[in-house]
Amino acid sequence: KAGVTQTPRYLIKTRGQQVTLSCSPISGHRSVSWYQQTPGQGLQFLFEYFSETQRNKGNFPGRFSGRQFSNSRSEMNVSTLELGDSALYLCASSLGPNGGGGYTFGSGTRLTVV
Amino acid sequence: AQSVTQLDSHVSVSEGTPVLLRCNYSSSYSPSLFWYVQHPNKGLQLLLKYTSAATLVKGINGFEAEFKKSETSFHLTKPSAHMSDAAEYFCVVSVSEYGNKLVFGAGTILRVKS
Numbered sequence: 001k002a003g004v005t006q007t008p009r010y011l012i013k014t015r016g017q018q019v020t021l022s023c024s025p026i027s028g029h030r031s032v033s034w035y036q037q038t039p040g041q042g043l044q045f046l047f048e049y050f051s052e053t054q055r056n057k058g059n060f061p062g063r064f065s066g067r068q069f070s071n072s073r074s075e076m077n078v079s080t081l082e083l084g085d086s087a088l089y090l091c092a093s094s095l096g097p098n099g100g101g102g103y104t105f106g107s108g109t110r111l112t113v114v
Numbered sequence: 115a116q117s118v119t120q121l122d123s124h125v126s127v128s129e130g131t132p133v134l135l136r137c138n139y140s141s142s143y144s145p146s147l148f149w150y151v152q153h154p155n156k157g158l159q160l161l162l163k164y165t166s167a168a169t170l171v172k173g174i175n176g177f178e179a180e181f182k183k184s185e186t187s188f189h190l191t192k193p194s195a196h197m198s199d200a201a202e203y204f205c206v207v208s209v210s211e212y213g214n215k216l217v218f219g220a221g222t223i224l225r226v227k228s
Contacts, residue, residue, distance in 0.1 A: 031214045043204065043218035056215045090157060094214050102148070103208075103216060105158040 002027065004093050004106035012112045018079040021109045025072050025093030029104075032074040034066060037088040037108070046089075049074055050097055078111075086113045116141045116207045120219035128227045133177075133192040135222045137205030140186065146208035147188045148216070149179055153201045161203075164188065175199070200226045 005024040013019050025032050033048035033056075045058040049068035066076040072093075078085055088110050092103040121136040139145060149161040162173025169181040179190045188205060205219040 033214050033216070035216070035218075042220050043216075045215050045217070048214050050214070058215075092158075092214075092216070097214070102160055102163050103214070104160070105150075107157040 004091060004104050006089075006091055006106035006109050008109060009107065010110050010112075012114060013081050014114055015081055015083060017081050018077060019081060019111060020075055020077050021089055021091075021111075023074045023076075023091035023093075023106060025074070025091075026095075026104055029093035029095050030072050031094040031097065032068055032072065033092050033094070033103075034074070034076050035090045035092065036060075037090060038086075043090070046076065081113045083113050086111060116145060116209045116217050118147075118205045118207050118217060118219040120203075120205050120222050122222050123220065124223045124225065126225040126227060127195045129197055130194050133190070133195045133199065133224065135190040135203050135205075135224065137188045137190065137219060138186050139188055139205070139207050141207060147179075147181065148206040148208070149173065149177070149188075149190050150204045150206055151201045152204065152221075158204070161190070195224075195226045197226050197228065200224055 007022045031050045034046040035043050037043045047066050048056040052068045063079045068074045088108045090108045092105045094103050117140045119138045147164040150158040152158050161177050162171045164171045164181045172178045177192050202221045202223050204221050206216050209215045
């Protein structure tokens with residue numbers, strides 16, 4: 001059974017640009033959540049989608065947005081990139097609406113903003 | 115609000131000796147708790163989870179954790195450390211009043227000496 005797939009694995013962008021990251025959950029999983037990992041702030045919750053609806057959003061500026069498609073794949077977008085957006089972005093998928101079955105993480109996308 | 119505190123940022127043990135990684139949680143209701151491990155430049159792997167069943171939870175690779183409500187603790191243990199256990203470990207609480215959201219501890223880096 002395929003795991004959670006995140007693409008691309010690595011990205012280098014320039015300040016001011018925008019970026020789109022993709023996450024394909026485990027087949028049958030309908031919940032996708034996103035996390036940002038940095039050395040200074042640790043792992044922080046960005047947002048969560050279930051059946052194409054955003055149900056939770058973390059404390060991040062509006063430059064961070066996301067969406068979920070009917071096949072449960074999710075994308076997150078960061079506009080007007082800043083140096084501080086450099087991080088490992090992880091997504092997690094879960095089967096049910098309340099974490100039933102636990103959370104499986106992808107390998108992440110490492111974003112470097114120069 | 116739900117939170118977790120990992121009491122040690124670094125733990126160093128010798129190979130073959132016991133491992134103890136400490137975690138205290140704060141939750142307004144019965145929580146779901148997890149331990150995840152992250153090897154360098156890798157995603158997060160689930161070690162074990164507590165979801166209000168047995169208070170002693172067994173996980174992968176010989177790890178286990180005990181949920182102690184009176185002490186609000188969920189410490190991770192292993193009887194005998196192996197070199198491959200060297201990694202960063204995260205204690206995590208699930209906030210699921212509405213939607214799936216994980217709150218992470220700051221992490222504990224485990225070093226295993228030969």
